[in-house]
Amino acid sequence: MKTGSVSPEESALLALQRATHATLHRLATELVDLDLTSSEINALANLADGRGRTVSDLGAAIGTKPTTLTGVLDRLERRGHITRGTLAGDRRSVLIGLTPSGRTAADAIRQTIDTFERRVLASLGPEKVAAFHEVLRALTEESR
Amino acid sequence: MKTGSVSPEESALLALQRATHATLHRLATELVDLDLTSSEINALANLADGRGRTVSDLGAAIGTKPTTLTGVLDRLERRGHITRGTLAGDRRSVLIGLTPSGRTAADAIRQTIDTFERRVLASLGPEKVAAFHEVLRALTEESR
DNA sequence: TCACGGAATCGGATAATACTGTTCCGTAGT
DNA sequence: ACTACGGAACAGTATTATCCGATTCCGTGA
Numbered sequence: 033m034k035t036g037s038v039s040p041e042e043s044a045l046l047a048l049q050r051a052t053h054a055t056l057h058r059l060a061t062e063l064v065d066l067d068l069t070s071s072e073i074n075a076l077a078n079l080a081d082g083r084g085r086t087v088s089d090l091g092a093a094i095g096t097k098p099t100t101l102t103g104v105l106d107r108l109e110r111r112g113h114i115t116r117g118t119l120a121g122d123r124r125s126v127l128i129g130l131t132p133s134g135r136t137a138a139d140a141i142r143q144t145i146d147t148f149e150r151r152v153l154a155s156l157g158p159e160k161v162a163a164f165h166e167v168l169r170a171l172t173e174e175s176r
Numbered sequence: 177m178k179t180g181s182v183s184p185e186e187s188a189l190l191a192l193q194r195a196t197h198a199t200l201h202r203l204a205t206e207l208v209d210l211d212l213t214s215s216e217i218n219a220l221a222n223l224a225d226g227r228g229r230t231v232s233d234l235g236a237a238i239g240t241k242p243t244t245l246t247g248v249l250d251r252l253e254r255r256g257h258i259t260r261g262t263l264a265g266d267r268r269s270v271l272i273g274l275t276p277s278g279r280t281a282a283d284a285i286r287q288t289i290d291t292f293e294r295r296v297l298a299s300l301g302p303e304k305v306a307a308f309h310e311v312l313r314a315l316t317e318e319s320r
Numbered sequence: 321t322c323a324c325g326g327a328a329t330c331g332g333a334t335a336a337t338a339c340t341g342t343t344c345c346g347t348a349g350t
Numbered sequence: 351a352c353t354a355c356g357g358a359a360c361a362g363t364a365t366t367a368t369c370c371g372a373t374t375c376c377g378t379g380a
Contacts (some may be wrong), residue, residue, distance in 0.1 A: 041309060043286075045199055046221060046237075051312040052196040053239025054319035055189055068367065075192060080251050093190075093196025100328055100368050107366095124327045124376045138322060142187075149188050155310070159305035165185065167300060167308040168195040170191045174296045175195075175202035194357045231359060244337050246360060251335090268345045286348065 046158055048171070055148075058112070062144050066137050073141055076113065078145045079130055080138035086125040192315070198294075206288050210281050215248045217285055222255065223274055224282035228261070230269040263314055 056070050063073060071094075078086060078093045087098045087105065094101075105128065108114045113134030119125035130138055153161050185305045192267035200214050207217060215238075222237045223229060230250065238245075249272065252258045263269035272283055297305050 041305075043221070043289055044297065044308065045203070045289050045310060046218075047312045048192070048199065048317075049218060050237065051279055051316045051319075052192055054316045055192065057239070057275070058319035061191070071367065074190075074193060077187070088326095091196065095194050095201070096367085099330090099370080103367075106194050106329095108340085122377070126328060136299070137188055143324060144313045145189050148318070149351060152314050153188065155308075156311060156314060160311055161185075161188070163300075163304035163307035164188065164311040165191060170230055170296050170300060172191075172195045172198045172294070175198035182362095205363060215336065231355095240336085241338060242359065247336075266346070266358085298336080 036058060044171075045165075058148070059141075059144065061149075062143060066140065068137070069104075072108055074131075075101070075108065076134065076138040077141045079114070079134070080142045082130065082135075084118060084119075084127045084129045086127060088125070090128060108134070114144055141158060188282065188311075188315075202292070203285075203288065205319045206209070206292075207285060212281070213248075216252055219248055220253065220274075220278065220282040221289060222283045223258070223272060223278070226279075228263075228271045228273045230263060230271060230281065232269070234272060252278070 043059055059073060060068075060070050064149045066073075068076070075090060078090060085093070087101050091098045091101050098108055105114060105116070110115060112131055115131055116125040119127045121167075200218075203217060204212075210217075211313075212220070218238055222234060229237070231245050235242045235245050249260070251260060253260060256275055259273045259275055261271040261273055263271045271288060290299050
């Protein structure tokens with residue numbers, strides 16, 4: 033008998049967007065002390081692992097064009113959170129790195145994210161979380 | 177050590193945002209004929225079921241403040257896609273409805289979304305999709 | 321050397337988002 | 351009935367996000 037759907041299940045994409053809005057807003061609220069916008073938080077969170085990244089790579093990770101990042105990175109640089117270096121081997125590329133203050137901010141962001149995620153995801157169990165990631169991956173992949 | 181995670185599992189929130197960006201962009205690209213922005217598409221998609229909604233309700237569904245919607249709705253109204261009526265029983269509220277052209281656009285949006293979702297989700301199986309929704313719901317709930 | 325293409329930025333345009341204040345309306349208290 | 355309070359939406363304003371086209375600088379191959 034067709035799918036044994038328990039409920040009519042709202043559109044996955046709409047639910048996805050709502051969840052993103054909600055979590056983003058929540059993050060910005062909890063991290064209000066840092067005085068950063070959502071995009072800046074997002075950029076720093078993606079840089080938190082310490083690996084340098086080019087603007088293009090960062091844009092691909094976040095989902096925006098390099099053009100969009102220029103302004104965000106300008107502000108982060110002006111605040112002393114990031115540095116713009118040259119990539120060894122290709123001087124066309126700009127290597128984004130964290131300054132000490134940027135690292136502090138990024139660590140705070142990651143910790144806030146981790147705490148939030150653990151709190152929410154722990155009660156659901158690893159299988160569901162794994163399925164969640166799998167679906168996200170599929171949606172992202174198929175959007176290219 | 178620590179969790180026997182198969183892979184380091186990137187942050188769920190970062191993956192969530194990337195997926196949202198990617199799918200939104202994909203939608204806007206596929207629906208370029210409609211000449212609508214992401215927010216407009218989002219609003220129409222949420223109205224597609226034909227139930228009228230107040231601005232506040234719509235904002236809650238999308239994840240933005242009513243203030244933000246005013247401009248979006250202005251444009252949709254100017255294009256003849258929506259109407260602003262009064263809510264029976266409370267004349268403070270504005271009831272957003274679809275015009276025929278708005279319904280056409282909304283239907284096209286829903287169909288594009290449905291097709292995309294089916295294509296991506298069908299291969300994953302209903303359990304994973306259900307888990308996906310459950311995690312989304314938990315993340316959204318906990319963000320209040 | 322020179323033409324081509326990639327990476328990032330700049331200039332300029334539009335949209336998204338939200339804060340504050342205002343208007344209109346509903347409700348409760350007197 | 352009158353008034354006070356609060357909710358809903360909008361107007362005004364400011365900041366940010368996003369991107370397109372053009373430009374600059376650089377790497378690569380002919």
